[in-house]
Amino acid sequence: MSTDHPPKTRPPATPGTGHGRISTETVRTIVEARHTRRTFWKQLALIGPAFVAGAWQFGPGNLTTAMNAGALYGYALIWVIIISTILMIFLTDMSVRLGIRTPVSLISSIKERLGGWVGVVAGVGVFLITLCFSVGNAVGSGVGLSMLIPGTSPVMWTVICTVAVGAILLLKGIYGVVEKILIVIVALMAFCFIASAFAANPDWAAAGAGLIPVVPEGAWLLIIGLVGTNFSINAAFYTSYGTKARKRTEADYRDITMVDTVPGIVAPGIMTALVIIVAAAVLNATGTDAPGAFGGLTKIFEPIAGPVGAWIFALGFFGAAFSSMIPNCVAGGTMLxxxxxxxxxxxxxxxxxxxxxxxxxxxxxxxxxSGSSPVQLIIIAQALTVLFAPVLAALIVIMANDKKLMGPLRNRWWQNLLGVVGLLSVLLLSGRLVVSLISG
Known part of the structure; x- marks a missing residue:
């Protein structure tokens, strides 16, 4: 007696069963993305880590180097801002994806994948860069308040601002209020720069020519300083921590890119370019040199604010410096x-x-x-930040290519291309800086 048994059939190949063409992880990402369509207001709620990185960039070092670039070389160095902003977007995007994918933190994953000593080097490197930024923030806060209250000592105000930041870090509840106030101050200055860029009647044709890469004689230190402040790899590196703290997921990635990463980095880039344009139109024509540029800064807002322009600039300059002091020391301490x-x-x-x-x-x-030129001190401090930047850039690119860690968020070839260009750029500039320091 024979019994007919139905032939065993293999279940149809479906994503995630192991024999389908699409992995479970990839399908889950697609499904989550489709089920998390957000309204405009919900998308705005994703704004955060990249804007913090951008605000960190747009500090006194950024303003000072950009202002000197315009005062000394006119529109010739605008191209530096454009290129460094594009490269900054790609490095920050890699860091955001690393923040999404790393189980604990970026440095913890670096230790696990590349060795404990590599993670130590990365954290200490960011810490050393924040030391350089701390000089610009300290000098900038003192100079800003001394311009706001003529006749007072910049060093005295630096001491007061440092003590105030220390108190804010201890009393965290106060920081939220202070941060909002400073954002308003910096936003006021940003509005004035945009308005002044048109009111100062710059030579827009010359500004357009500034998009063509040209290196004026004696401009290398200033170029390195501009890259150090605008292509801020330590800020990009720290973005992964902000992303992790906000518990972002792969389903959030596309919206994060649109509402946070790109605008958060592009905004300070545009502002910096406008600083160069205004300084070129207002200061370059008068022949104001770097040591005397702070005195000439009072003229930047005169086209729209008259005598009040000096007060507006001083307030904004102080706001940029003081607000940068807080995330700078927090990031450095956290990385260490x-x-x-x-x-x-x-x-x-x-x-x-x-x-x-x-x-x-x-x-x-x-x-x-304190007896040195505050402008030159800030520029040199910003330039020194590029010395360790190549190491951080290399680590970001390497980790973003880790297939096991990154999964579907691993770098594409074109992202690697821009990442390598950014790495080579800071590597060449750091070498150039070493040569400049050795040659005196």
Whole structure:
């Protein structure tokens, strides 16, 4: 007696069963993305990490180097801002994707994938860069308030601002209020630069010619300073931590790119280009040199604000410096804590000590070099930030190509192309800076 058994059939290939063509992870990402269609207002809620990085860029070092670029070389260095902004977008985008994919933090994943000592080098490197930025922030806050209140000492105001930031870091509830006030101040200055860019009646044809890469004689240190502030790889690196803290997912990635990453980085780039244009139109024509440029800054807002222009600039300059002091020391302390295995949080004892050291370093250098030109001190401090930038850029590109870690968010070939261009750029500039420092 034979019994007919129905032939065994293999279930149809479906995504995620192991024999289909599309992996479970990829399908889950697609499904989540389709089920998380957001309204315009919900998309705005994703704004955050990249705008923090952009605000960190647009500090006193950025304003000072851009203002000097326009005052000394007219429109010739606008191209530096355009290129560095494009490269910054791609490095920040890689960091955002790393923030989404890393289980704990970027440095923790670097330790796991590349070795513990590599993670330590990365964290200490970011910490050293924040030390350089602390000088510009300390000097800028003091200079801004001394311009706001003529006759007062910039060093005195630097000390007061440093103590105030230390108090804010201890009393976290106050920071939210202070941050909103400073955002309004910086936004006011941003509006004035946009209006002044037209009211100052610049030579727009010459500004257009400034998009063509040209290196004027003696401009290398200033170019390095511009790249150090606009192609801020440490800010891009830290973006992964902000993304992780906000618990972003792969389903959020596309919206994050549209409402946070691109506009958050493009905005300070546009503002910096406008600073160069206004400075070229207002200061370059008068022959104002770098040491005397702060005195000439009072003229930048005169086309739209008259005598009040000096007060507006001083207020905005102080706001940019003071608001940058806070994320700079928080990021530096957090990176150091994570590198030493104490946790990727600003609340650890190591992070707090690191933040305190950054503040102390900025005020110490300001006092020691109080007799020097504040403009030149800020430019040199910003230029020094590119010395370690190639290491951070290389780590971001390498980690963004880790297939096991990144999955469907791994770098595409064109993202790698721009990443390598950015890496080579900072590598060449850091080499150029070393040669300049050795040759004196």
């Amino acid at each position: 804590s994570d590198a030493l295995g104490r946790g990727p949080s600003a609340d650890t004892a190591t992070a707090r000590l690191g933040s305190a050291f950054i503040l102390a370093f900025g005020i110490t250098i300001t006092i020691v070099f």
